[in-house]
Amino acid sequence: MIYQRINFSRVFLVICCLLASTGLFAQTARYAIMPRPAKLEERTGTFTLPKKASITIEKGDAGLRLVAGQLADQLAKATGQRPTVTVSSTPKRQGIHFAMDRNGSLAKEGYTLAVSPDRILVTASQPEGFFYGMQSLLQLMPVEVFSPKPITSVRWTVPCCQIDDQPRYSYRGLHLDVSRHFFPIEFIKKYIDLIALHKQNVFHWHLTDDQGWRIEIKKHPKLTELGSVRKQTMIGRYGDNKYDKTPYGGFYTQEQIRDVVRYAQERFVTVIPEIEMPGHAMALLAAYPELGSNPDKIVPVGTKWGVFEDVMFPRKETFRVLEDVLTEVMTLFPSQYIHIGGDECPKTQWRESRFCQELMRKEGLKDEHELQSYFIRHMDKFITSKGRRMIGWDEILEGGLSPNATVMSWRGTEGGVAAARQGHDAIMTPGGFCYLDHYQADPKTQPIAIGGFTTLEKSYGYEPTSDSLKAEQAKHILGVQGNLWSEYIISPEYAEYMVWPRAIALAEVGWTSKNRKDVEDFKKRLDVHKKRLDYMNVNYFGAPINGKFTYQMPTATADKK
Template sequence: MKSFLLMVLCLVWFSNAGAQPNIIPKPTQMLVAKGEWTLGNKTKIGAPADDKWTKVAEILSGQISKASGYSLKTVKGKGNITFKISSDVTLGEEGYRLLVTPKGVTIQAQTAKGAFYGVQSLLQLLPAEIFSPAVVSNIKWTVPYVTIKDVPRYQYRGLMLDVCRHFMPLEFVKKYIDLIALHKQNQFHWHLTDDQGWRIEIKKYPELTAIGSKRKETMKGAYKDQKYDGTPYGGFYTQEEIKEVLKYAEERFINVIPEIEMPGHALAALAAYPKLGNNPDKIYQVGTKWGVFDDVFMPREETLKFLEDVLTEVIDLFPSKYIHVGGDECPKVQWKESRFAQDLIKKENLKDEHGLQSYVIKRIDKFITSKGRRMIGWDEILEGGLSPNATVMSWRGTEGGITAAKELHDVVMTPGDFVYLDHYQADEKTQPIAFPSFTNLAETYSYDPTPKELSAEEAKHILGVQGNVWTEYMKTPAYVEYMVFPRAIAIAETGWTSADQKDFADFSKRLEMHKKRLDYLGVNYFGAPGNDKFEYVWPAKK
């Protein structure tokens, strides 16, 4: 401990001597001294005798070996790079200390998860070539002398991916998870069912994927044009494939939250099982256009049993504390016209159709709670009265989040104006087609997830922030990457770094170096060289 304090004093003395490292998200505390430590072929990585800590060491060793060609050994205990279990309670579950001295590198954390985030910072202290997928010669692998103490601002730091409008291959989902991990985010929200496709295998209901995962064609161009490509489209993940993703995410300390939409956005399920809708004799078709459909689940006991069966398989697959049920954009037209729905409203003494939606959500919340999990949904679940155990994702601005937090419900902030990454990010005339709204990098970075209207006690219920990625216009992984990055990196810094340390000019400077890392990682970010890998004509408009 004394040697550590001595080194801190030395680093304070030299704190203005070296250039500030370009770490994203920006660490809580960082001091830089003159000099640098050099990693070599004989470097050893020491870790505690614990499987999770050993896995973190192996991830670090694997990345270094891939780029440098060095065969680094992982040992128990002390090495040139050493992981240590810390007793510092101020680090919490996800914080870490990173110390680089002439003797080597030390990463201290209370948990392997915190150590993993220390690894992300260590990799960013090395030359950008460390992210190369192949060996890079003639590089001196140096790390500046630094001391870092780093603790995240929020416990929930997420990124969502819609695979219903356009299906994304398994390897891309893993790459997406890698990029979430690189930026110290800890939640992957996987949007798996919607009107345009059911993407998760449910063994009890095989028609969900046999029928519900396929649509006869897809919209092309702008929504207002109402044009279609005439090409059948489909895809889904087997439960074995989902297990593969979950294991991959777990090794990177990322929780995967499944989303199963209800009671709206149900058309793909109704195409497979018409009896779940308002008109069992109707021939439903999986949605071929974007937007919201009037066809929703009819809340009969049979339908609720179906939803519970689906959620049972989902809960058995996903270890996530949270199970997302959507709850958004549920038109009430069919419920208003349904004798059954109106009788149920009277029977349950509900106020109106909004109360009926709340009735469905509360039933599902009770079921999810009985399984030891927590329900999370979009802010429409506030309508008709919020279910007692619900966590709210506030997407229609911040009002839903404020209302929920004032009622002492947990909230994840996801307001469209700031963190919806399907919006245009530059002049529409120069861009591939996107959702007709505008959110650039500076606006995304400017967002503060904790509303000033909340008291200190209410503010504790703001769990964090999430970026949302709806793929109506994103047909390919390259298109997703172009729309998501670097705006998702700004969201990551918002989730990790305290508000008083955020500075867009400083972030932009660090981002320029970070883009070199993204280049080595093969990310097709906005502004990258040769980033015109899209099906649409580039530019979209003349």
């Protein structure tokens, strides 16, 4: 009899687990918000958007009006009816109301979202919080709300709930390399739209490298006249050593850049520019060879991928040109941070240079790593004098870290941990988790990529703050960023295929506390979210529209490598 009761208990437990699992799926589908909120309390009932919907805001703040207008615009696209936006301290029945946080409990990017059958109430202390509350509200609505044209057959409802939300990290970024392959302004704006949709707040724009200089600098026009065009481009895998024999180029005018920065600001995305130095400099040296090892040397804009020996030399002339460049860059980008690269700088030319060796003796530098630190410190001092802060890849730790530098840790996590222990801020972007140019499935079935293997699950499982850090040190981990290097990314569709949905996983890593993360729950929400991306015409990995585009596919020979 006891034995039978034990068996019955086990059966009952299994049934309960199955029911709980089914309930979780239903809740996940109903509340498929990306990234997962800090707290979501499910409630019964739904709010139905009336045909003549209204949005009220408590005050005429420009930022708040902007967000309310964006919500009205999106609802107008999808429903065919644009809600009215008015200033009122009293919420309207069957309306959406934006209320200011009166007790000061909400952080800058925090918000609460209360949905009842009678009204929707979004509360925040700053426009950023209202913007993220709006993103969650849209994701609670039917997926058709992301349609670019009206859909009249949908019943526009929102499930009742109470959400209390704020991000885990202050820095939540996504990077794009436009040097190896150039991307049009329309795509840059779409990229920013998707960054904002997933509550990320930084667009890291990699504007210069060996293979092309992509930003107009009026004081030094040769940078784009000569440095923005390479004579040919590698095709296929690196080991094939094949080229298309076709000139390739492009750059952004200063007016285009201002337009992108304004566009991003309206979506609470900060654009951080990157100007590479002292390595990855062939495009610059093609225009101004006197800034390198030999003023008479002809340095071509890079046509291969990889690392090259031609680098900038730490001369007064070099610093003067770079200061000119950064001065114009800082007039275009109001971001607190300016990224100066600092990675993968070969030291051979410095080692073989009489000028560099004499400079090292004069400055008491023991090796070429300290000479690089000397170079970076000079630029850090200049950037700091302009009221900005410098970011560099983790190689800037070598030879001694510049006083005000923030480290972007890409060669694993060690650089970020070391910087935090030294009291420096760090942004985590280790290649094994955050490099979106890596393969995401069996390479034999995928378009050509640079290498590596990073699945959606691996990106989602990343933990930016090491347990080895003490509490005070851990505060220096600002956040996390996904990176897309474009050696093999030849088109916007190709870029979307590589970025999404892994960047969504990283968005949740940056926003959601680690005790709220659950990969299976994430995948269920993602199944719903993909339908939103379909309406936005995003060519994510596995999207229905993948087949419409041509990719560089592996050859039979390459498959054997």
